[in-house]
Amino acid sequence: MINTKKGKGEIIIAKIINTGSIVGMEKITSTSNAKVQEIKKLLDSKKDRYLLQKFVAEGVNIVKDIPNKYIDSLFMTVETFEKYKRWHLS
Numbered sequence: 001m002i003n004t005k006k007g008k009g010e011i012i013i014a015k016i017i018n019t020g021s022i023v024g025m026e027k028i029t030s031t032s033n034a035k036v037q038e039i040k041k042l043l044d045s046k047k048d049r050y051l052l053q054k055f056v057a058e059g060v061n062i063v064k065d066i067p068n069k070y071i072d073s074l075f076m077t078v079e080t081f082e083k084y085k086r087w088h089l090s
Contacts, residue, residue, distance in 0.1 A: 028075070039075065060084060 042056050
């Protein structure tokens, strides 16, 4: 478990493709995870965001508005996944 804004909880990454279908999932158990480090780097560096053409959007309402073809991965708690899995990820 790692700390989230609301305390400790399991975080998962849902890897999706252009249609919104989930093609893989990974449980994150540490902030030293490479994906977590990449997100930190993207949050901290405008240069890296534009160089890599990867951007971070936070919050369910914002993410719901993004077309599937622009989403590479979703980071969320297991509880959030269960709540919203039918919405973007069918």
